[in-house]
Amino acid sequence: MAKIQNVFDVAARAMNAQITRLNAVASNLANARTYASSPEEAYKAIKPVFATQYADNFEDLGLATVDVERVVPLDRDAEKIYQPDHPKADEGGYVYASAVNVEEEMVDMFEASRQYQNNLEVVSTLRSLMARTANMGR
16 A cells, blocks of 8 residues: 555655656657657657555545556557658658657646646645644644
């Protein structure tokens, strides 16, 4: 079981998962317009696979979060483009473009960024409430 003891642990793990997601998007976008000499060499977009992690005392606290289980390449075919003058063209004059959908990656980037911001807001609000509670006794 996961070592989840409070809301800070939940938010921290969720933020780490979104950072991994953003890094995958960055890698995909960096390779979006690359070409290879064969379909096997062409870059394939990668995506993180998330897994729910429950606290050891989930029944008592109800705390759960998410972790990145692994990062996997998507099963998409490279686009075959006829460019006989390209230095990476095969014997038939074709190059193979990376299998990255830029629009999809941009949407994923905005969503991951927003999820990260939401978790940051949870932590900020919780810290503020804890400080107010501590000051109430003075």
